[in-house]
Amino acid sequence: MTETRLLMIVEDDEAFAHTLKRSFERRGYRVLLADSHDALQALLAEGHQPGFAVVDLKLGGASGLTCVQTLRATDDEMRIVVLTGFASIATAVEAIKLGASYYLAKPSNTDDIEAAFARDDGDPDAPVDGRQTSIKTVEWEHIHQTLVETGFNISESARRLGMHRRTLARKLEKRRLT
Incomplete structure (x- = not known):
């Protein structure tokens, strides 16, 4: 059975993950941390069934989209928010297709994430x-x-x-958001 106030945070930035964890714990959530897809799978294999998840899009060299897919396969009702410093239309579309409930660009705070958990429908009045x-x-x-x-x-x-690979790496460094 899904624990309604259990939150899974999949984030490879340890300091940011712990900051989010403390903030959500103050709001009454029980929080589990994973820093990779493998760590996420291990926690799920232990029987944890979160009702909410926050997934970083870029986990080291890997994509957080695989985590979204794994979480969605675990529970079709889970509220999943993808959080990224590398926001783009392409990854937003893929995240939603794979089962994310919402997609937020960094910097986002606990209020933004919790508001995203609460949103069920799109906004037809969006400009x-x-x-x-x-x-x-x-x-x-x-x-x-x-x-x-x-x-x-x-x-x-x-x-x-x-x-050139170095040229692309430099472009990515310039666009990096924390």
């Missing part, structure tokens, strides 16, 4: 403005889509994008 997309944004989204397609393999992504 649909004709925002101008810069070339840098289009480039970033193309890079991110390629990263998703290659499972965040930098070398293969660079090859597909027709750029």
